[in-house]
Amino acid sequence: MLRIISxxxxxLVFGIGIMMSGMANPAKVxxxxxxxxxxxxxxxxxxxGAILVAAPGYWxxxxxxxxxxxxxxxxxxxxxRKLDMKLIAGSATFGVGxxxxxxxxxxxxxxxxxxNPAVLTFTAALVVGIFTAKFTQNLTARRAxxxxx
Numbered sequence: 001m002l003r004i005i006s007x008x009x010x011x012l013v014f015g016i017g018i019m020m021s022g023m024a025n026p027a028k029v030x031x032x033x034x035x036x037x038x039x040x041x042x043x044x045x046x047x048x049g050a051i052l053v054a055a056p057g058y059w060x061x062x063x064x065x066x067x068x069x070x071x072x073x074x075x076x077x078x079x080x081r082k083l084d085m086k087l088i089a090g091s092a093t094f095g096v097g098x099x100x101x102x103x104x105x106x107x108x109x110x111x112x113x114x115x116n117p118a119v120l121t122f123t124a125a126l127v128v129g130i131f132t133a134k135f136t137q138n139l140t141a142r143r144a145x146x147x148x149x
Contacts, residue, residue, distance in 0.1 A: 003071045015110035021046045024111035026102025026118065033099055090133075 022028040023046055031040035061075055068074055098104045103111075103122045111119045 006071065014106075018107050018110045023104075023107040024114075024119075026107075028102075029098070029104075029107070030102040 018024050022042065028040060029043060031038045032043040061069075061077065094104070101118075101122050103119070105126055108119055108122050108126065112123055
């Protein structure tokens with residue numbers, strides 16, 4: 001029960017932060033990319049603040065003497081450190097989508113409550129994209145396995 005409550009509170013704080021920072025407003029994000037027009041540098045400060053908050057958290061994860069979290073069996077820290085086509089293509093797709101729509105998943109999910117049609121459309125497209133990517137990955141893996149056999 002404590003895990004569910006803490007998860008809810010973390011999500012609530014994240015959502016409030018996204019809304020207060022204006023990152024749920026696609027115009028604010030798009031203005032960041034409009035360097036020669038109505039440029040708004042506030043996104044740099046939001047990301048810088050996020051790094052300042054996250055960095056000590058990651059340090060605590062690595063330095064924790066018990067080697068495990070308070071409310072779980074193990075930390076889930078990515079072990080893959082290689083740059084591959086999957087990472088590069090995913091990052092490029094994320095960046096292009098963010099630049100076109102003005103939303104990233106982190107900013108769109110808390111904004112669903114506004115019932116703004118642009119947010120709902122983006123979120124629906126996000127979900128379709130996730131399932132399409134999973135389907136494509138599974139199909140590619142099956143083809144590679146059958147070719148190797």
